[in-house]
């Protein structure tokens with residue numbers, strides 16, 4: 001499971017494994033205390049190299065949790081803000097200059113598909129669909145449809 005934390009990715013990159021992570025108070029699965037469980041590498045858009053992200057393990061249920069900066073959705077290397085800006089520019093039929101075009105196109109295709117599948121709205125409602133999907137707990141540019 002991913003646990004979102006309020007951290008600065010640039011600080012993590014600068015300090016590496018010496019970055020001082022705050023340990024989450026409890027396991028989101030069972031409520032027990034968590035133990036540090038090493039690091040994994042993660043890539044973020046504006047950084048040339050991967051950064052070390054801490055993991056935790058629950059001694060009760062055995063779940064392994066990965067910390068993730070709040071500014072990023074799971075499995076996305078761009079910030080949620082940049083993705084939102086990209087979709088808004090697409091709505092105005094323009095490209096975001098600092099993000100590769102194939103990635104922007106992929107987000108746009110996924111967004112349109114998800115808006116149709118989850119909300120069932122037509123083309124004219126797309127400007128509102130991004131925020132609506134987020135308010136329903138969905139990642140608007142993901143292939144995954146979150147349940148409940």
Ligand SMILES: [Zn+2]
Pocket residue numbers: 027028029030031032058059060061062063
């Ligand atoms: Zn647990």
